[in-house]
Structure formats: structure tokens, C-alpha cells
Amino acid sequence: MRILGIDPGLTRCGFGVIDGDRSRRCSLVDVGVFRTPADLDTPRRLVLLEREIEAKLREHRPDVVAVEQVFAQHNSPTVMGTAQAAGIAMLVGARNGLPVQLHTPSEVKAAVTGSGRADKQQVGTMVARILGLAEMPRPADAADAVALAVCHLWRSGIVVGDAVPNRWQQAIQDHAGNRRTTWKEGGR
Template sequence: MRVLGVDPGLTRCGIGVVEGGRGRQVRLVAVGVVRSPSTEPTAERLLHLQTELDTWLDRFQPDAIAVEQVFADVNVASVMHTMQASAIPLLAAARRGLPVELHTPTSVKAAVTGSGRADKAQVTTMVTRILRMESAPKPADAADALAIAICHLWQGTAAGRLQDAARAEQARLRSVPGPSTTRAAVAR
């Protein structure tokens, strides 16, 4: 499975693509940051982000998109810009029919480091180790995008196994004669 992770931001938007599956090492496919100058109008900055994201989607053909859920902060203007930027990958996923999932910062940190309270340095260190990179991805937005993609890959793989097990159990239960079938057979 190939996942494109997005750490949304209007000035810097981290994008990372990882690949992996059950019993396979997670592999780095690509990582980068889309930048837009704060001097440009917001609409132009969002268009630039959309164009760059579409280029990544065309080039890397992910199976899913994972986006970090916006965390409310005291800086309302910053939160608004981040929320606007987070809409771009959601729309891109809908246009392409790709599954998209929002992950909280705490769940991403917990998945990658084992602690939902990890700091950015710990996340970057673990991403570097997990992906066996020679050097840490920079800036932090790039490392965060990879962490989001890894979190989604791991949680999606586990969720998929649980769904498969539930479907198998349901099929097994449908094939086992129920109480009414057993009683009918005994009554004959």
C-alpha cells in the first residue's frame, strides 16, 4: 500500500509518500515541502498548493491520503490558514476517489514514537529510523508528513486485518447451522 501524508500549512505544507504492507518494511518513496510566500493572496497560495499536490498524486499514485487534523491554537489566523490548506488534500482525494483519513497529532506521535506527547525532535528521529534514512528529513513539516503517512499505513494495515477477520468470522457463522436448523433436523 502506498500512502501520501500531508502536514497541512499555507506557508509550508509537508508532503511525504511511503509504501509498505503486512510483513514488509516501510519504505520512503518521496518527501518534500510545498512553499508559498505570505505576500501572495490566499487564493493564489491555495491554487499553488493544489497544483503541487496534483503533481504529486499524478507522479506517485498513492492508494490513500492521510492528513493531520488541524489542532486549535490561540493564533486564529494561523489556524484558519492551516484549515484552508487541509481542505486541498481532502478535495483531491474526493476528486480521485481515494480514501482519505484525518489523524490527530497525538495519534501520529503515538504511532511513530510510542508516546502521544513526543516532541518534534523525537518524531523526526523515529521517522528517520523507521525509514532507514541517512539523514533526517527537513524541515519538520516534511518529517511530520512522513509520520502521518506511516501512522496511516500502520493503522490502516491493522484495521484491514481486523476487518478481514470480522468478515471471515461472519462467513463462518453463516455456514454453521443455527438453532432452528438443528431443531428442524432433529424433529424429522
Template sequence: MSLRVLGVDPGLTRCGIGVLDAGAGRGAHLVDVGVIRSDPDDGIDRRLLRISGGLREVIERHAPDVVAVERVFSQNNTPTVMGTAQVSGIAILLAAERGIPIAMHTPSEVKAAVTGSGRADKKQIQAMLVRLLGLPGPPRPADAADALAIALTQLWRGPGPVRLDSSGGARTSAQTVWADAERSARRARDTSTSRS
């Protein structure tokens, strides 16, 4: 059974999402990529509600085994950091409600995993995603590409249990059963739809 990862590049205006299935070796297969948008003219409550609804729909449609989120890092633009942190919290909460393990990666960890350099720029990351995933072109906008890079970083973490949090708790047997049942239901639904 293949491991499925949802990568989330949290943002209040554009929240990137990228879903990958693990392939043989270090291979990966693209399942979905895009962004969930909110209107900057709306109030924060409406914007967070829009992002939450979009993330919920992606999680329910793809039933990921892991949700990987870019870790919020300090920068000078406080409003951007606040929006990013709020969207990160939503992604983590939605995964936790479903018993899906979460992982967090810093931007430099993602750059190093995908390109081999923690100082790579967005064009280098996009070029590597095109090559590694066999894409016809780089995912647009950049938030979508970043989400795929986050998912790929999680796929390449190596063997062993996925960590729920910094305390090192592994997925419980109940969470494993739930994830297996959800994955089976999704694949049965996909098979049924393709026959119609």
C-alpha cells in the same frame, strides 16, 4: 501489490508531503518527501492556488492508494488554524475528485503511533523516522518529517477497509478499479522511463 500512502502536513507557507509504500510486516519504503511552498507576500488566492497545484502534481505523479491528512486542532493562533484548515480542505478535495480514500490523524495520534508517546517532540519523531525508514538523516524541514509521520501512522492502522469518512463508507469497487489502473499506469511509466 503494495499500499502507497501520501501523508500531508497542511500548512499555508509550507505544506509537507511524504509518500511511503508498505513493506513486509510493519516496514515502509520512502518514495518521496518534501514541502510545497507558497509566498507569504502573495494574496490568499494565489497561495492556495500554488499549494493546490503542488498537491495535484504529487497525487498525479505518485497515485497514492490513500491520502492521510493531519487533522486540524484548536489553538490560539487563529490565522494559522485558518490556513491549515484551508489547505486540509484542498488535500481532501483533490483526493475525493480521484476517488482516493482519505484518513485524518491528530498530532497526538501521530506522535503515539511513531514514538509510542502522544507527548513526543519533533526531534523524537524525526529520530524514529530515521531509524524506521533507514534514512541518512531527518527530513527537513520539520513539515516534511511530519508528513512522513502521518503517512506512517496510516500504514500502521491495521487491516480492514480504509474509511472514506466518519460515516464508515469503504472504497467502492469503481474506486478500487480506478486506483488499480492508475497504479499500473504509473508503474508501467516508471519502468519505461528507467529503460530509456
């Protein structure tokens, strides 16, 4: 399964493409950010973003699009633009007949670090570890988009009694300073 993750934004919109299989192993296909000029009006920035996402979708032909869910808890000046960027990602995915799934920031953090309150550094570190990268993708929006794709792969595959993915468990242990956990390593 190929997943396109989108961390929406107008100034920087992160994208990450991964391939994952049923064992939940995954590999990185592409990662980066789409940028639109801050001095352009929002409607035109949305048009540019639409083109970028559409092009990336045609290039990699993912099976599913995962988009980070935007909340309006804080009325920051950018939250509406972020929500609209997310809307464009959802639109482009659905228009191409793909399933589009939203995941909250907490879900993404919990999926890759084990904690819904992890910081960006921790998320980036785990993304690099899970995908076997020499260093974390930069900027953070790019790493977040990859984390989103990993989150989608793992959440969509969750079934009762299924094994915790080896690589994830290994990564979590590494992250915890190789401290032994009491998790059962069932299914392996």
C-alpha cells in the same frame, strides 16, 4: 500500499510518500515541502497548493491520502490557513477517488514514538530510524508528513493479536537507549 501523507500549511506544506506492506514494513518514496509565497493572498496560495498536491498525486499515484487533522483550540493567525490547506489536500484526494483519512497530531506521535506528547526532534529521529534514512527529513513539516503516512499504514493495519511491526519495535527500543521492554513479541 502507497500512502501520501500531508502535513498541511500555507507557508510550508509537508508531504511524504511511503510504500508499505502488510507486515508494516515501509520504505520512503518521496518527501519534501510545498511552499507558497507569504505575500500572495490566501485564495491564490490555495490555488498553488492545489496544483502542487495534484501534481504529486499524479507523479506517485498513491492508494490513499493521509492528512493531519487541524484543531481550532488556539486562535493563532495561521490556524484558518492551515485548516484551509488541509481542506485542499482532502479535496484533491477525494476528487481523485482516493480514500482520505485524518489523523490527529497525538495519534501520529504515538504511532511513531510511542508517546502522543513527543516533540518534533523525537518524531524526526524515529521517522529516519523506521525508514532506514541516514538523517531525518527536513524541515520538520516534511518529517511530520512522513510520520503521518507511517501512522496511517500502521493504524489501518491494526488487528487484534497482530504482531507489532519488527522495525517499529526495534526502533522504539533503539530510541529508549536499547532498554529492554516487557512487550511480548507475539507473532514472530
